Amino acid sequence: MNIGIIGAGKVGIALGRTLKARGFHIAVIASRRTASLDEARRYLGDESAYTLDNLAVFDAADVVAVTTQDREIRKVADEAFAAGLPLDGKVVFHTSGAHASTELSPLDRKGAFLGSFHPLQTFPDIDSGVAVLPETSIFIEGDEKALSVLRTLASAAGREWVLLAKEHKVLYHLSAVFVCNLLAALLHSGEAIMKRIDIDLTPFYPIIRATLKNIEAKGPLFSLTGPVVRGDAGTIASHLDAMDGMERQKEVYRSLSRVALEMAEERGTLTAEQIAALKALLKG
């Protein structure tokens, strides 16, 4: 298959590079800026064509990956639709976790089969994307004809493919935001507390890694330790006092400690009196 990529960014280049290494032909890559195409060329070499014209990709490729930012996907589709290109039998997919394949929907009226292909992974830069893609689960969704191509690409580029229903896309993405993006926000929140005593995250990485390892082995419920699950109301009261003037941290602490309290209740680690005392302390 002739693969084309629109959007020479982190995901587009990492995906192109990985597929090329697995023997796929990356025919053409388009982007808005020459600098992005130069970067793509460093990873994909001179066998691919590079262009500032998205329509050239729709013309030359039979499988088109739209790897632009989410907000640009519909614009790329609208541009191809308005140009009136025949897309009969072509497969067009995007790599957004938040949107379903319908984000490309004018193009099915031109004969294209549509899909979405989301590597459940974080790509802060191209090299780390290339490094982690092979161990990544790729969630796919779309028309049956598109899915047969996406299954092949996902099996080649990632660890496995997982089929997702269109209507589950938002909850799927929300799950990823909770466990990945908001985890970073939580650690950033914790850093602000550390700054008060002039320490940073460095000595905390071993405990963070051990927690993630435990979670992977036994799930979050049975990995929870700390004052809530032990019913140490005095410790929690001292934490809340120490966050004087740190309203954001207090809000996060209370909210997540209430979740921890529900977990402790589920595990049956606390007496009814301990639960009542903690609930009183943690109410917002």
Ligand SMILES: NC(=O)c1ccc[n+]([C@@H]2O[C@H](COP(=O)([O-])OP(=O)(O)OC[C@H]3O[C@@H](n4cnc5c(N)ncnc54)[C@H](OP(=O)(O)O)[C@@H]3O)[C@@H](O)[C@H]2O)c1
């Ligand atoms: N980063 C992640 O962690 C991650 C993980 C999984 C999935 N995704 C998804 O993958 C997609 C790409 O994300 P990314 O992080 O790779 O973004 P990115 O690094 O910002 O790259 C997007 C690229 O698209 C190009 N572009 C934007 N509008 C365009 C247009 N109208 N025509 C042609 N090219 C255009 C930009 O090129 P120029 O530089 O030329 O302007 C930019 O380099 C998004 O849908 C995102 O949700 C991202």
